Amino acid sequence: MTISSHTADDARFLGPGEGEAIWFLRNRMTVKATEASTGGGFGLLESLIAxxxxPPLHIHRREDESFYVLEGELTMKCGDRTFRATAGSFVFLPRNVPHTFVVEGDKPARMLTLLTPGGGERVFIEGGRPAEAQGLPPATPPDIEALKRVSARYEAEIIGPPMAPTASHAAANA
Structure with missing residues (x-):
C-alpha cells in the first residue's frame, strides 16, 4: 500500500469567482487548479464561453479533456461523433482524438474543463491574457499562429477550422 506524504497544508480551497481570470479567445476562464497545485493530477478551469x-479542431497528445456543462447548449465533435451537450451533461474526450465544440444559441455557455493529467491548462494560461474586466473578452480575430505555437509546447495540435453552429440554431439567430 502507498502512503501519501500529503498533509492538510496541501489542501486547496477557492470560493465562487476566485482563481486566476484569463481571457482566452472568446472565453473568460477562471483557473481553479493546475498541475502544480494538484501534484500533476489535473488542471481545472471554469469557463464562460461566447x-x-x-475553438479550432484540435488534438491533445498528453491529456484527456472532460467537460461538465453548467449552463448553455453546445454541439460537440469528437472523432466522427457529434452530439449535443446541455446543462448537466458530462463529456469525456480522450487524448489523441480530434475534437471541438460550438456554443449554440444566443447565450453564453458556462462549463468546467478538466484536463487529466494536469499541464494542458497552460495552453489557456499562456495563450490568453489576464482578464481586464468581468465578463467575456471583446471579439477579436484569433492569432492562429500564436495559438499553434503555445499548443505545440504542451503537445497539442490545431488540425482544422472551428465548427459552425448547427443550421437550426443559425436560422433561429438570423
Whole structure:
C-alpha cells in the first residue's frame, strides 16, 4: 500500500469567482487548479464561453479533456461523433482524438474543463491574457499562429477550422 506524504497544508480551497481570470479567445476562464497545485493530477478551469464560439479542431497528445456543462447548449465533435451537450451533461474526450465544440444559441455557455493529467491548462494560461474586466473578452480575430505555437509546447495540435453552429440554431439567430 502507498502512503501519501500529503498533509492538510496541501489542501486547496477557492470560493465562487476566485482563481486566476484569463481571457482566452472568446472565453473568460477562471483557473481553479493546475498541475502544480494538484501534484500533476489535473488542471481545472471554469469557463464562460461566447455564443457561436468554437475553438479550432484540435488534438491533445498528453491529456484527456472532460467537460461538465453548467449552463448553455453546445454541439460537440469528437472523432466522427457529434452530439449535443446541455446543462448537466458530462463529456469525456480522450487524448489523441480530434475534437471541438460550438456554443449554440444566443447565450453564453458556462462549463468546467478538466484536463487529466494536469499541464494542458497552460495552453489557456499562456495563450490568453489576464482578464481586464468581468465578463467575456471583446471579439477579436484569433492569432492562429500564436495559438499553434503555445499548443505545440504542451503537445497539442490545431488540425482544422472551428465548427459552425448547427443550421437550426443559425436560422433561429438570423
Amino acid at each position: 455564443p457561436g464560439f468554437s
